[in-house]
Amino acid sequence: DTEVTQTPKHLVMGMTNKKSLKCEQHMGHRAMYWYKQKAKKPPELMFVYSYEKLSINESVPSRFSPECPNSSLLNLHLHALQPEDSALYLCASSQGQGDPYEQYFGPGTRLTVT
Amino acid sequence: AQSVAQPEDQVNVAEGNPLTVKCTYSVSGNPYLFWYVQYPNRGLQFLLKYITGDNLVKGSYGFEAEFNKSQTSFHLKKPSALVSDSALYFCAVRDMTNAGNMLTFGGGTRLMVKP
Numbered sequence: 001d002t003e004v005t006q007t008p009k010h011l012v013m014g015m016t017n018k019k020s021l022k023c024e025q026h027m028g029h030r031a032m033y034w035y036k037q038k039a040k041k042p043p044e045l046m047f048v049y050s051y052e053k054l055s056i057n058e059s060v061p062s063r064f065s066p067e068c069p070n071s072s073l074l075n076l077h078l079h080a081l082q083p084e085d086s087a088l089y090l091c092a093s094s095q096g097q098g099d100p101y102e103q104y105f106g107p108g109t110r111l112t113v114t
Numbered sequence: 115a116q117s118v119a120q121p122e123d124q125v126n127v128a129e130g131n132p133l134t135v136k137c138t139y140s141v142s143g144n145p146y147l148f149w150y151v152q153y154p155n156r157g158l159q160f161l162l163k164y165i166t167g168d169n170l171v172k173g174s175y176g177f178e179a180e181f182n183k184s185q186t187s188f189h190l191k192k193p194s195a196l197v198s199d200s201a202l203y204f205c206a207v208r209d210m211t212n213a214g215n216m217l218t219f220g221g222g223t224r225l226m227v228k229p
Contacts, residue, residue, distance in 0.1 A: 042219035
């Protein structure tokens with residue numbers, strides 16, 4: 001199974017809402033990533049978890065809060081977002097963080113902030 | 115610092131013709147290089163990677179890429195394009211000294227294959 005799943009597929013939220021994005025993989029991967037992608041642009045790294053610990057935070061605003069409950073799950077908690085946060089949010093996983101393992105991406109959650 | 119350039123925003127090719135999508139990179143050490151493809155409203159799919167060894171790397175769906183250290187390039191190629199190859203292609207690089215497996219992506223190239 002080389003699949004990374006993400007829910008929901010689409011999310012519309014107001015600026016005062018609190019919502020969460022979920023990501024799951026069952027490949028035994030120990031590194032998981034959150035990316036933000038604007039239309040026709042490359043993905044931008046937000047967070048990296050390695051062995052369930054946050055290892056990289058790319059200076060992401062605190063209105064985005066990641067969580068890794070276990071080695072298969074990755075959440076992204078959203079609160080008080082701005083319209084410019086509307087984007088495709090991609091989750092990815094890889095066997096590890098240190099070696100040149102390829103990253104496997106989920107289909108993404110398309111977020112619209114109104 | 116590491117960076118990637120994909121000089122063409124779009125590449126147009128007729129079905130059955132060979133295709134090339136260009137990528138050049140810059141790293142301070144030795145590179146790990148990757149190609150990903152993205153279909154509309156989908157995540158990125160891994161195509162192939164170069165780590166070390168043979169400069170010609172073969173990947174999924176008949177794609178291959180050639181690593182050229184002197185030209186710092188890693189162009190994606192396919193001998194015969196299919197309409198279904200139409201998608202957005204991203205080249206990515208990681209410096210071997212980058213322990214975080216942090217990829218830097220190029221800006222993307224849209225490949226249009228016409229029947």
